[in-house]
Amino acid sequence: MTGKVYLVGSGPGDPELLTVKARRLLEEADVVLHDKLPGPEIIELVPEARREDVGKRAGGEWTPQEYTNRRLVELANEGKTVVRLKGGDPFVFGRGGEEMEHLAANEIPFEYVPGITAGIAGPGAAGIPVTHRDHNSSVSFVTGHEDPEKDESAVDWGALAATGGTLVVYMGVGKLPEYTRALRDAGMDPDTPVALIERATWPDQRVAVGTLDTIVAVRDEMEIAPPAITVIGEVAATRERVVEFMEGR
Template sequence: MTGCVYLVGSGPGNPELLTVKARRLIEESDVVLHDTLPGPEILDSIPETKREDVGKRAGGEWTPQEYTNRRLVELAEEGKTVVRLKGGDPFVFGRGGEEAEHLAEHGIDVEYVPGVTSAIAGPGVAGIPVTHRDHASSVSFVTGHEDPTKDESAIDWAALAATGGTIVVLMGVGKLPMYTDELVSAGMAPETPVALVERATWPNQRVALGTLGTIVDVRDERGIEPPAVTVIGDVAATRAEVAEFLRNDAESEETET
């Protein structure tokens, strides 16, 4: 019998934010193909005998998507129950849609299991709501890591600058100078608050605050690295009002410029 593939979101990395269904499927599965973003505590809880690392690391080693697609089909055709474990949510810049289509093309049953997306959880644990009645009535989620084979970017930074809402960029630490310049050139004020939340919900979470005009220097001074979420907009400044009282923020380091 052909097996089934579960596209599972692990949330932002804290094991307590893994859903009950995700944990059950991981325990019942024969194989877990995982990215690097589920977080060390979650990955360490999975027996090494059934873990396969197919992750991608910015500027480092990476597993081609074609290999991952092929491996999912191979395992399912062997009758295995497979968990494809992704950071955040599989369908929020996680290529879950592509994998689901590939599995369907090969006649493999697939089930989507939602996860807490870091696009909301990352800012949230830093005391930053992505929407706020006084500051932002809309939020745009943007990838900072588009398909490198594209002839040109599909992101209209000028349109985003004109929305007046919050902009959340995932996987965008490396390209921070590019899109902050684009937003300022499009008319967004250089004084617009910006926050970088590195390894949100992990034990070594860090938060760095700045503005469109200063955040690149802040990133470099603090050595902020992926995985990190960028939050652009007035909501980023609200952290200052609640940071002292954030119980899940006790170990984060903060820089403000």
């Protein structure tokens, strides 16, 4: 009898931000395949004997996506209930769409369980709303780490610079010099506020603030490392006006 796969978002990392359904599935699953982005406290909710690390880190150890796809099908065909646990939301730069299609192609039943995406929760945890009626009428979510096999980038930084809205960049710490330069070259004000939120909602969360012109130097000085979210736009300056009164941060 074929089992079932749950594509589960763990949210930004704080275990108290797991959905009720996600926590229940972690307790009930036969096997949990997790990446590196769920907070360590969330991963430790699952006994080691029931979990498999299929994560990836920029410049470090990694598990090929093909292996993860194959493993999901293998486990389901063994009749197991499988949780594929991802940071944030499975369908926001989490490759959940690819896994969903692979499961369907192999006739494996699956279910999507949403999580709070880091592009909203990360800035919020730092006192930065991604939308604010005084500052922006749009928000764009962009990956800073595209498929390296692409011939050219699919991100039009010039068009994004022209929107006048908030830009939220996932996985963009390493490429920060390139895209901040591209935005300046496209006419974005060098004094535009920028914030980097490292390990948002985790106990060791850190926030670096600067401008489009200075944020690379701030990143280097503070040694900000992945996982981190970049927020570019006037909303990034909100933090300095509220952080003193923001409990827990």
